[in-house]
Amino acid sequence: xxxxxxxxxxxxxxxxxxxxxxxxxxxxxxxxxxxxxxxxxxxxxxxxxxxxxxxxxxxxxxxxxxxxxxxxxxxxxxxxxxxxxxxxxxxxxxxxxxxxxx
Numbered sequence: 001x002x003x004x005x006x007x008x009x010x011x012x013x014x015x016x017x018x019x020x021x022x023x024x025x026x027x028x029x030x031x032x033x034x035x036x037x038x039x040x041x042x043x044x045x046x047x048x049x050x051x052x053x054x055x056x057x058x059x060x061x062x063x064x065x066x067x068x069x070x071x072x073x074x075x076x077x078x079x080x081x082x083x084x085x086x087x088x089x090x091x092x093x094x095x096x097x098x099x100x101x102x
Contacts, residue, residue, distance in 0.1 A: 003035050006033060007030055056077045057078055057090060058077060
């Protein structure tokens with residue numbers, strides 16, 4: 001799946017994450033091209049991504065929060081996501097994770 005990818009792709013079990021630095025339009029376009037590559041790979045291998053679980057987590061101050069598509073669907077943006085059991089928010093703040101653990 002990672003052949004020709006411009007951004008960082010990580011896989012663990014059935015979780016796939018695509019990460020990239022988007023501080024210019026080139027970064028946004030690279031991320032979108034990689035999403036399109038992933039969708040083509042899935043179709044060629046008769047697989048589908050669960051669109052409901054596919055989210056965009058925008059990190060960093062001043063993030064322009066670009067929109068992205070996977071297949072023909074726009075991906076929803078999320079202020080926080082769980083990654084391997086750890087809650088990660090857009091500011092990389094751990095207080096919510098600590099609240100849930102307590």
